[in-house]
Amino acid sequence: MRTTVFNVAEGRIEFKSSEAPPWAAPDEFGQAAAEIFRSPNGTSVLYSIPVGCTVPIHAGSNYAFCQIVVGRGKLVLPGDREIEYSAPELFIFEPGALHGWADVSEDTLLSVSDVKR
Numbered sequence: 001m002r003t004t005v006f007n008v009a010e011g012r013i014e015f016k017s018s019e020a021p022p023w024a025a026p027d028e029f030g031q032a033a034a035e036i037f038r039s040p041n042g043t044s045v046l047y048s049i050p051v052g053c054t055v056p057i058h059a060g061s062n063y064a065f066c067q068i069v070v071g072r073g074k075l076v077l078p079g080d081r082e083i084e085y086s087a088p089e090l091f092i093f094e095p096g097a098l099h100g101w102a103d104v105s106e107d108t109l110l111s112v113s114d115v116k117r
Helices: none
Strands: 003-009 012-018 032-039 042-049 055-058 063-077 081-086 089-093 099-115
Touching: 003 032, 081 089
Parallel strands: none
Antiparallel strands: 003 012, 032 042, 042 099, 055 099, 063 081, 063 089, 063 099
16 A cells, blocks of 8 residues: 655745555464554554454553454444444544454454654
8 A cells, every 4th residue: 555644844844755664474363464654753663463363452541543445244342242343444543442353254454553642
């Protein structure tokens, strides 16, 4: 996925486009990640979550904007609650909001922007 970053330099809008960096090896849950942007205020990462993968419930300390680019499955919440997801869809998690991913029925590409509070 091509990414374009815009910034202001000497009063002019500048931009730089790049293809996604190489994917890291899958983690212990089977998902792979590719960091696409890092700044002092946060990061943006692509996650590839394959069919059948389960990512346990977790939470971050920052705001997270999670865009389902492609795919289908379930977002898992505490108390055995589940929300079906289907691309395109956006989830916004406030700091400390517990969530996980399960019953991935279509390979999922997830873009996560973590923004420091």
